[in-house]
Every structure is written in structure tokens, then in C-alpha cells.
Amino acid sequence: MNFIIIGEMAGKLRNEFKAQNAGIDWNKIQGFRNIVAHDYFGIDDKVVWQITQTKLPELKEFLSKYLNL
Numbered sequence: 001m002n003f004i005i006i007g008e009m010a011g012k013l014r015n016e017f018k019a020q021n022a023g024i025d026w027n028k029i030q031g032f033r034n035i036v037a038h039d040y041f042g043i044d045d046k047v048v049w050q051i052t053q054t055k056l057p058e059l060k061e062f063l064s065k066y067l068n069l
Contacts, residue, residue, distance in 0.1 A: 003051075006059075007033020024062060
């Protein structure tokens with residue numbers, strides 16, 4: 001469910017913000033949200049683990065810096 005929420009929020013960001021922060025692949029975040037939300041049996045657990053271990057920490061670090069946390 002958290003992947004769905006992250007993807008939903010990424011979809012609500014302004015295009016200008018996404019363009020200014022092109023280091024984050026916003027389209028992939030939204031695309032993965034769609035897979036999780038609609039293709040239940042197409043979810044690869046290895047991919048989920050890889051995202052959890054590599055991409056989420058990168059996104060968290062970016063957001064923490066951006067929000068000055």
C-alpha cells in the first residue's frame with residue numbers, strides 16, 4: 001500500500017518540480033504504483049526487495065534534504 005501512496009503523491013507533483021528534480025525517475029515511481037495497484041500477480045518480489053533496499057533510501061534522502069529534515 002505504501003508504494004501506491006508514494007506513486008499517487010508523485011503523480012500530484014507539478015511538472016516544473018519534476019523537471020527541476022530530474023534525478024528522481026518520477027515516471028517509474030508512478031508506473032510501479034500502477035503495477036502494484038492493478039497487476040497483483042505480476043509483482044516480482046525480487047524487484048520489490050531491490051526497490052526497498054536501493055530506491056526508497058535514495059528517495060528518502062532526497063526528500064529529507066528538500067524538506068530540510
